[in-house]
Amino acid sequence: MKLITAVIKPFKLDDVKAALQAFGVRGLTITEASGYGRQRGHTEVYRGAEYQVDLVPKVRVEVLCEDEDADDLIGVVVKAAQTGRIGDGKVWSVPVETVVRVRTGERGPDAI
Amino acid sequence: METVTSFALDRARRTGQADRWLAELLGAEPGVALVAVGGYGRRELLPRSDLDVLLLHGGRDGIAAIADRIWYPVWDSGAELDHAVRTVPQARRVARADLKVALGLLTARHVAGDPDLTERLREGALEDWRAAAPTRMAELHAAHDERTKISGELAFLLEPDLKEARGGLRDVQAIQAVAAAWVAPAPGPKVRTAYEQILDARHALHEITGRRLDRLVLEEQDEVARALGLLDGDVLLRMLAGAARTVAYAVDHTFRQADRLRSRRLRRRPAERRPLADGVVEQDGEVVLARATDPAADPVLVLRAAAAAAQAGLPLAPRTLDRLTECPPLPVPWPVAARDALLALLGAGPAAISVWEALDTEGLITSLIPDWERVRNRPQRNPLHKFTVDRHLVEAAAHAAALTREVARPDLLLLAALLHDVGKGWPGDHSVTGAVMARDIGRRMGLPEPDVELVASAVRHHLLLPMVATRRDLDDPVTVKQVAVLVPSRTLLELLHALAISDGLATGPAAWNDWKATLVTDLVRRVAAVLDGQPMPEPAPLRDDQLALAAGGGPAAIVRGSEVTVVAPDRPGLLWRAAGVLASHRLTVRSANATSVAGTAVTVFDVEPEFGEPPDPTLVAGDLRRMLLGRLDVQDRLERRARAVPPRGALIPAPKVILVDEASETATVVEVRAHDAPGLLWRVGRALGECGLNVRAARVETLGAEVVDVFYVTDADGEPLTDRERRRATVRSVLAALTG
Numbered sequence: 001m002k003l004i005t006a007v008i009k010p011f012k013l014d015d016v017k018a019a020l021q022a023f024g025v026r027g028l029t030i031t032e033a034s035g036y037g038r039q040r041g042h043t044e045v046y047r048g049a050e051y052q053v054d055l056v057p058k059v060r061v062e063v064l065c066e067d068e069d070a071d072d073l074i075g076v077v078v079k080a081a082q083t084g085r086i087g088d089g090k091v092w093s094v095p096v097e098t099v100v101r102v103r104t105g106e107r108g109p110d111a112i
Numbered sequence: 113m114e115t116v117t118s119f120a121l122d123r124a125r126r127t128g129q130a131d132r133w134l135a136e137l138l139g140a141e142p143g144v145a146l147v148a149v150g151g152y153g154r155r156e157l158l159p160r161s162d163l164d165v166l167l168l169h170g171g172r173d174g175i176a177a178i179a180d181r182i183w184y185p186v187w188d189s190g191a192e193l194d195h196a197v198r199t200v201p202q203a204r205r206v207a208r209a210d211l212k213v214a215l216g217l218l219t220a221r222h223v224a225g226d227p228d229l230t231e232r233l234r235e236g237a238l239e240d241w242r243a244a245a246p247t248r249m250a251e252l253h254a255a256h257d258e259r260t261k262i263s264g265e266l267a268f269l270l271e272p273d274l275k276e277a278r279g280g281l282r283d284v285q286a287i288q289a290v291a292a293a294w295v296a297p298a299p300g301p302k303v304r305t306a307y308e309q310i311l312d313a314r315h316a317l318h319e320i321t322g323r324r325l326d327r328l329v330l331e332e333q334d335e336v337a338r339a340l341g342l343l344d345g346d347v348l349l350r351m352l353a354g355a356a357r358t359v360a361y362a363v364d365h366t367f368r369q370a371d372r373l374r375s376r377r378l379r380r381r382p383a384e385r386r387p388l389a390d391g392v393v394e395q396d397g398e399v400v401l402a403r404a405t406d407p408a409a410d411p412v413l414v415l416r417a418a419a420a421a422a423q424a425g426l427p428l429a430p431r432t433l434d435r436l437t438e439c440p441p442l443p444v445p446w447p448v449a450a451r452d453a454l455l456a457l458l459g460a461g462p463a464a465i466s467v468w469e470a471l472d473t474e475g476l477i478t479s480l481i482p483d484w485e486r487v488r489n490r491p492q493r494n495p496l497h498k499f500t501v502d503r504h505l506v507e508a509a510a511h512a513a514a515l516t517r518e519v520a521r522p523d524l525l526l527l528a529a530l531l532h533d534v535g536k537g538w539p540g541d542h543s544v545t546g547a548v549m550a551r552d553i554g555r556r557m558g559l560p561e562p563d564v565e566l567v568a569s570a571v572r573h574h575l576l577l578p579m580v581a582t583r584r585d586l587d588d589p590v591t592v593k594q595v596a597v598l599v600p601s602r603t604l605l606e607l608l609h610a611l612a613i614s615d616g617l618a619t620g621p622a623a624w625n626d627w628k629a630t631l632v633t634d635l636v637r638r639v640a641a642v643l644d645g646q647p648m649p650e651p652a653p654l655r656d657d658q659l660a661l662a663a664g665g666g667p668a669a670i671v672r673g674s675e676v677t678v679v680a681p682d683r684p685g686l687l688w689r690a691a692g693v694l695a696s697h698r699l700t701v702r703s704a705n706a707t708s709v710a711g712t713a714v715t716v717f718d719v720e721p722e723f724g725e726p727p728d729p730t731l732v733a734g735d736l737r738r739m740l741l742g743r744l745d746v747q748d749r750l751e752r753r754a755r756a757v758p759p760r761g762a763l764i765p766a767p768k769v770i771l772v773d774e775a776s777e778t779a780t781v782v783e784v785r786a787h788d789a790p791g792l793l794w795r796v797g798r799a800l801g802e803c804g805l806n807v808r809a810a811r812v813e814t815l816g817a818e819v820v821d822v823f824y825v826t827d828a829d830g831e832p833l834t835d836r837e838r839r840r841a842t843v844r845s846v847l848a849a850l851t852g
Contacts, residue, residue, distance in 0.1 A: 010631060011585050032627040057631050085587060 001096040001109060002070040006061045007033060008081040008089040013059050019080035023073065025063055033060040037087065058089060064099060064112045119312040119340075126157040134165065135224035137182045144169045144178060145225035146234065153219035158315045160324035163218065164194045168229045171199050191226040192324070200233050204240055211251045214241060215285065233278055238292060245293040246551070249370035252286050256363065266310070266356035268503030270349070270491055274314045275326040279356030281310055283363040303362045306355035313352060316340055328352075330493070349491040352761035353500060361473050365430055372396070382612045388420035390723035400428040407438040414439050414476055415453035422460035423817065424468045433474050441479060445558030449720075454480075454557070455816020458526040459787075461513035468506050479555075483549055486537025487523050498620035501536045507618035508532060510610075515610040516818050517768035517785045520603050523815035524563060527554070528570035529614050530608060535571070547572035570607045573598055577612045581631040592638045602643050609636045652705050652811075654714055655666050662709040669736035674702075679742050682713040684806045688797020692746035693735050694719055695791040696753055697727045704812035705794065722790065750791050767850040769843045771833070779808055779824040780833040781843070788819045796821065801851035803842045804828055 008016060011031065020028060034055035037066050070093050077091050101111040127148075134146050150164035151157065163186060179197050186193045198206065207214040217237035222230035237715045241248060259276050266277040275281045284299055284307040291298040299307070316339040317325055320332060328336065333345030335433050342348050386394045391413060392403035399421040407413050414436045421428045428436075442450050457464050471477050478485045487501040499507060512529035516522035531553060535546025550571040554564035576598060584591040599605050612632055616624025654662065658677060661668060666678040669690075676699075687706045694701060699719040706715040721727065740742040765785035784796055793812055800807055805825040812821045826832060833839050 009585070010582050014583065032625065034627060034630070052664075057627050083585065083587075 001099060001112065002065055002093045003066055004063045004065060004070060004073050004077065004091065004093045005087065006063075006077045006081065006091040007035065008061065008077075009083070009087060010057055010059045012081045012083070012088075016061060016077055016080045019076050020063065023076050025065070025073070027063075029062040030105050031060040031062075031088045035050075035060045037090070056087060064096065066109050066112065076092070117308065119315045120308065123156050123158065123311075123315065126159075127152065127155040130157060130163060131223050134182065134186075137185055138178070138224045139226060141178060143172045143226060143229075144175070145227065145229040146182070146223040147230050148221045148223050149216040149219060151219075153216070153221040155221070156311060158324075158370050159318040160192070160322070161318075162192045162194045162324075164221070165196075165223070166233075167195070167197045168203065168225075168233060169197070169199055170226075170229065170361075172307065184649040200229065200236060203233055204236050207237055208240055208244070209250055211248070211255065214248070217291055220291055241289075243291050246373065248293065249290060249295060249367075249373065252289060253367045253370065256283065256286055256367065256574055264498075265360065265503075267360065267489070268496055268498065268499045269326055270494075271328045271329050272352065272356070274310050274317070274352075278354070279358075279360035279363075281307065281314065283359050287363055290366050292371050295334045295373050296366045299362065302358050306358040309351060309355045310359075312340055313348065330495070339642065346491050347492075349500070350489050353489040353491075357469075358472060360469075364427070368398075368427075368430075387723055388424055389416050390721070392417045392420045392723075394424060394426060395429075397426060398432075399424065399426050400429045400432045401435060403557055407435050408440065411440045411442045412447060412450045412453060414471065414480070415450050415457060418467050418471055419453040419456035419460070419817070422457045422464040425460075425463045428467060428470050433470055433476075436471075437474055438474060444556050446556065447558065451557050451559070452814075452816050455523050455526055455818075458509045458530060459513050459516060459522070459817045461765075462510050463763065465506055465510055465514070471819055472502075481553060483534055483537070483553060487534060490537065492536065496619055498625045499618070501533055504618050505530055505533055508614045511614035511617045512610060514763070515613060517765050519606040519610050520820060521563075521566070521607065521815065522785070522818040522820065524566050525607055525610050526622060526816065527557075527559075528567050528574070528611050531567065532571050532574040532611060532615060543572050543575060546574075566604060566607065569599075569604055570611055573608055574611050574615060577608050577632050577635055578628060579618065582628065582637040586631070586635055586638060592635075592642055595635065595639045596642050599639060600643070602640060605636060605639055605643065609633075654707060654709065654716075658714055658716065659709065662712045662714045667737065667740040669733045669740065671733045671736075672728075676717040676719055676732070676736070678713075678715045678717075678736055678740070680713055682708045682711055685797065685801050686713050687715055687807050687810055688794045688801065689739055689746055690717070690736060692750055692791060692794035693739050693744065694732070695794055696746065696749035697732050697735070698722045698724075698753070698790075699727065699732070700788070700790070700814070701793055701812060702814045704810060706807065706810040708808065746794070750794065753790065767847060769846045769850075771843065776824060776832070778832065779826050780839075782823040782825055782846065783821070784821040784823070784846060784850070786819055788814050788817050788823075792819060792850070793821065795849040796823070796846055799845045800825055800842070803838075803845055805833075805842065806830075 006016065017028070035059050036054065036056055058091040061077070063073065074091050074093060080089055098107065100107050130152065131148070138146055145168040147166040148164065149166055151161055153186065154162045162513070167175070167179055167182065175197060183193060183195055203217065207217050214237070217233065218241060220230065220237065237532060239401045259282060260278040263273045263276040264278070266272040266274065266279040269277065270366045278462050284303060287296070287303065290296045311327065312338055314326060316330060316336045317332060322341060332596050333348055337345050337348035340348065342351065384395070387402070388394050388399060391402045391410065393400060393402050396408065399417060401407070401417065405413065414434050417428060417432065417436060421737050426589045457467065468477065468717045478488065484502065487505065490501040492501055497504065509526055511530040512525050516525060519525045528550070531546065531550045532551050533542060533546065535542035535544065538545045551564055551568040554567045559567065576595065580591060580595055586592070588672070599608060609632065611623065613629065616628065650762070661677065664679070676694065678686070680686055687704070691701055691704065694717060699722055701717055701719055701720050703718045704715060706713065708714070735744055739746060764787045767784065770783045772781040772783055782800065786792065800823060805827060807825055809824040810822065813819065830852070833842065
């Protein structure tokens with residue numbers, strides 16, 4: 001099993017959710033996140049006051065899947081989240097040892 | 113009439129069962145007694161309640177064996193047991209040191225064994241309680257405040273803690289404890305009914321969840337409602353809100369009586385009365401009406417008293433609230449004074465909430481704003497929201513009060529915050545219906561038509577910024593353009609930004625955080641960049657009679673009703689010195705308009721007395737003329753006045769001073785946003801003068817309790833300020849004058 005994590009632009013969340021649903025993903029976790037990548041921060045002037053934007057708001061999406069679906073899923077997320085501009089985000093996957101569904105106690109792929 | 117519910121019967125049955133069981137376990141044992149304390153003592157055993165038992169003895173041997181004989185079977189049965197083994201003196205000693213134990217002993221009830229032992233404990237505990245009443249009352253009050261801080265208020269939370277929240281079960285027990293000390297009367301029938309309602313809900317909650325749960329979480333509300341024979345969770349929450357309001361009001365009243373007992377012991381001289389506003393004074397830490405005030409002849413009094421109380425951070429006395437219900441309804445549209453008082457009330461921030469609540473309990477809010485009835489006590493099924501609709505609106509206004517410096521129109525921000533969800537009382541999109549209602553309410557309050565439209569637009573679009581910021585691509589110029597079409601002015605954009613923040617903060621921690629704030633600020637910045645700079649309010653043109661006066665050259669000072677006109681050869685410092693003279697006569701400047709015609713300065717003030725009768729116009733005009741001739745020490749006069757300024761308990765946001773460049777080519781525009789205070793204009797003007805600046809023109813406006821003043825200033829050579837350091841110094845010294 002794999003855990004796919006995507007850090008994307010907030011406004012792309014609806015598109016990514018729709019694409020994942022179409023792919024057959026039944027559950028996902030979303031966190032409001034902030035960070036920066038290659039674009040770093042930038043300085044803005046607002047109402048006469050300068051301020052530094054260090055961290056850009058992002059959304060972090062996490063999905064569990066079976067090994068054979070991982071590459072396709074990553075492809076789906078990338079396609080849905082892409083604007084082609086700087087700050088589009090990242091997607092990565094890591095192997096997962098165990099998954100347990102808390103309600104039923106099911107383990108492994110059944111619990112996804 | 114109190115009805116006995118099936119739940120009450122069930123509690124009595126459980127209590128009887130427990131009593132019989134414990135009596136059996138104790139058997140015929142001399143010199144000991146089993147005493148029920150706390151909820152068990154009150155015969156209020158719920159399905160998952162603790163069995164709170166005290167094994168009382170006269171100091172005999174072998175007590176441990178007796179205790180084991182009783183505790184072990186109870187433990188084995190799985191029941192939760194809260195137990196202690198003590199002699200009467202020991203129990204009294206523990207109670208003296210621990211408020212919780214003392215409260216438990218007040219409800220001590222004999223279960224089994226030697227009844228004399230129990231009676232000695234009961235009498236002793238009550239005697240100790242009464243002897244230590246002043247300290248105990250203070251501890252009870254502090255415990256109540258602490259509970260409120262942690263658990264909030266039952267009436268306004270969507271998932272309230274029935275036991276600990278303000279207005280909940282503990283508060284009624286506190287009233288009973290105060291009554292046990294003979295300090296205030298026991299709870300009346302209304303409070304007892306409210307208590308039973310809340311207790312029944314807690315009972316049903318225990319039964320349904322099978323757990324000792326005191327927080328009425330959303331997912332259990334419908335089932336609890338059905339168990340109580342109510343239609344659904346909304347009906348249940350409305351019922352509980354009503355009950356909790358009754359309890360909260362009663363507990364406040366009880367504590368006020370208890371506090372007075374203490375302060376009377378500390379201080380024997382009669383209470384001082386200090387004026388707060390026209391017809392409103394402070395006495396004994398409460399706001400009451402001045403002796404000569406006649407509520408029946410003064411429709412604005414309700415709001416004026418409320419504003420004075422909130423601004424001073426004091427409660428309205430219950431008797432005063434009673435008398436305020438005698439006020440006739442406000443005429444429609446409202447007079448300016450009523451609107452200003454409402455704004456001063458809302459502008460007090462968190463201090464306004466309890467005053468608002470007090471007015472609402474007396475039905476005074478719905479008579480001011482009839483549409484309020486639709487949102488009153490209205491629960492909302494929404495995982496983000498913490499509060500009922502009405503409380504959410506009041507909370508939003510309180511948060512908005514902290515943001516009044518961020519907007520050009522603090523008055524409209526406060527109103528929009530108060531009304532933004534008012535449409536939730538009706539079906540359909542609440543932003544759309546809310547805008548229609550806000551328009552009606554704005555007109556009812558007598559707002560000028562352009563302001564009515566601004567408030568309605570703010571209500572209509574109050575979700576626009578957070579929604580677009582989180583769901584649309586901010587880098588896409590189309591996104592920004594679409595917002596700019598809906599929000600065509602910076603004034604509205606500022607209002608929506610501040611409204612989004614106050615709305616989010618009042619909703620709950622899930623609705624607003626740094627993450628969302630950053631996105632919304634980014635959007636606002638982008639939209640502001642495509643909007644044109646807004647024109648600064650310029651001095652109004654002079655009327656013919658004022659022009660004629662100016663042609664005379666002056667000096668002249670004319671006081672006509674609320675309008676004061678000062679004409680003199682133009683020279684630096686005229687405006688603020690005149691404002692100082694007015695302040696020294698207890699006149700508040702509502703607006704001021706300063707212009708200059710061919711070397712003659714004409715300043716027109718609109719003033720009103722702070723309280724009481726307006727001062728003699730001939731005296732004011734005389735002082736103004738002496739000032740113009742340089743024969744009056746304004747500063748000295750003001751310092752003597754400053755000592756009589758009423759106290760301020762409300763949390764006021766810090767003032768803000770902004771230099772605006774695009775507004776004028778020939779002058780620097782200094783915009784000052786601050787809380788109104790006596791002599792404010794005088795202090796700001798003097799600070800500008802000390803920076804070597806001339807005030808060429810000015811427009812001063814008081815909006816509720818906030819002021820937005822615009823000064824057109826130039827340096828000694830008549831040029832706008834360009835030097836960076838000097839600009840900073842100017843902002844610094846004006847700020848210092850405002851806060852100092």
